[in-house]
Amino acid sequence: MTDSKKLASRYGLSFRRESCLAARSSPRACSRCAEACPARALSVSERGVDLAHGCLGCGCCVAACPSGALSAQGYRIPDRLLEGNHALTVECWKVPPPLLAEGAHAVPCLGGLTAADLLELVLAAGEGRSLVLMDRGGCASCRAGGQAQPPVATQLEFVRHALTQLGWPQQGLPALRCVPLPSPILPVEIPTPAEREAMGRRAFFRFLAGKAAEAATLEPPPCGSVRHGARHGEQPFPERIRLLAALEKLAALRSIPLPDGLFPAVSVSGNCQNHGVCAGVCPTGALTGYKETEGAGVRFEPWLCVGCGLCARSCPEGALDLSPVDGLGPSARIRLTRFPWRECPSCQTRFPSRDEGICPGCKRSRSLFDDLFGGKNHP
Ligand code: SF4
Ligand code: SF4
Numbered sequence: 064m065t066d067s068k069k070l071a072s073r074y075g076l077s078f079r080r081e082s083c084l085a086a087r088s089s090p091r092a093c094s095r096c097a098e099a100c101p102a103r104a105l106s107v108s109e110r111g112v113d114l115a116h117g118c119l120g121c122g123c124c125v126a127a128c129p130s131g132a133l134s135a136q137g138y139r140i141p142d143r144l145l146e147g148n149h150a151l152t153v154e155c156w157k158v159p160p161p162l163l164a165e166g167a168h169a170v171p172c173l174g175g176l177t178a179a180d181l182l183e184l185v186l187a188a189g190e191g192r193s194l195v196l197m198d199r200g201g202c203a204s205c206r207a208g209g210q211a212q213p214p215v216a217t218q219l220e221f222v223r224h225a226l227t228q229l230g231w232p233q234q235g236l237p238a239l240r241c242v243p244l245p246s247p248i249l250p251v252e253i254p255t256p257a258e259r260e261a262m263g264r265r266a267f268f269r270f271l272a273g274k275a276a277e278a279a280t281l282e283p284p285p286c287g288s289v290r291h292g293a294r295h296g297e298q299p300f301p302e303r304i305r306l307l308a309a310l311e312k313l314a315a316l317r318s319i320p321l322p323d324g325l326f327p328a329v330s331v332s333g334n335c336q337n338h339g340v341c342a343g344v345c346p347t348g349a350l351t352g353y354k355e356t357e358g359a360g361v362r363f364e365p366w367l368c369v370g371c372g373l374c375a376r377s378c379p380e381g382a383l384d385l386s387p388v389d390g391l392g393p394s395a396r397i398r399l400t401r402f403p404w405r406e407c408p409s410c411q412t413r414f415p416s417r418d419e420g421i422c423p424g425c426k427r428s429r430s431l432f433d434d435l436f437g438g439k440n441h442p
Pocket of ligand 2: 327329344345346347348349350367368369370371372373374375385
């Protein structure tokens, strides 16, 4: 059963608690949405995410969320866009429909496109067509943009890096292109879904009357699942699944395995004492405990790791490190540790341990006994 709620925003922002890493674990695990919000309208707590006034509707929080806990309206790309052999162009809702580039589709803000969205668009386009994200000169002055980098830059950088690793031709990499419109044409704020609809009609009739055509001749200013179907299925991390699926399809197209290093990786040193704290705190399940006939330990799945570092910070032995591990493809599932089974000479229970000796339960009892009675005559 899912626990979703609409956040109080005119822009149709939804939150799915069971996917939120802060709500599953602790705000120490993740607060990327709050950090990405240009209006500082989001706050993160153990309950999940709350939205104050001031949401701009940019979807930057959605793009930053590593687990798909947030979603926004307006990002579904229609099938007609995926047909043909022209460049796939995506623009933002501020651009009046008649002024969109030929065949382009508009989403509320380019900053709301996730890495999975971009990869799925690249997949849909294939190697013969390029994916162009069009900045019509509004990003620099927009409250959602206006930063050192346009809001889509982080996702675009990851996607370009992943595609380069996959041997994608450089000229076919998705790119941000600036083709400015005269600034008075663009509204100051991102339209809400209802405003966008109205704006489309008004702008269309204005366009027919020749006013938009006239405005378009002004001197432009200088400028610095494709969500098919539901974005949220029943699994807790739909966004990770979309991302991995898109990467796997792209790798299959090139007939190569998924390269290492696309996701963070955890390594473990010999200091590990198999407490299992890391698996207990990991909010995504990238680290999980396992038991087999030969031994037990902790297993790691890179594609689920979001690099929050909570495991490394929580390990009492300081045994974990977040660093790339050679030969560890994103869809691998590896045993990070394996401790053979031992029998405790004191209570005869079986437990996994590197060394001979008593089990952790007996160790705790003995140390409690020592603390209480200060002696070594253990029962
Ligand atoms: S970015 Fe996503 S997972 Fe992280 S706190 Fe925000 S909603 Fe939760
Ligand atoms: S493995 Fe560690 S860094 Fe990766 S998601 Fe889990 S707790 Fe975070």
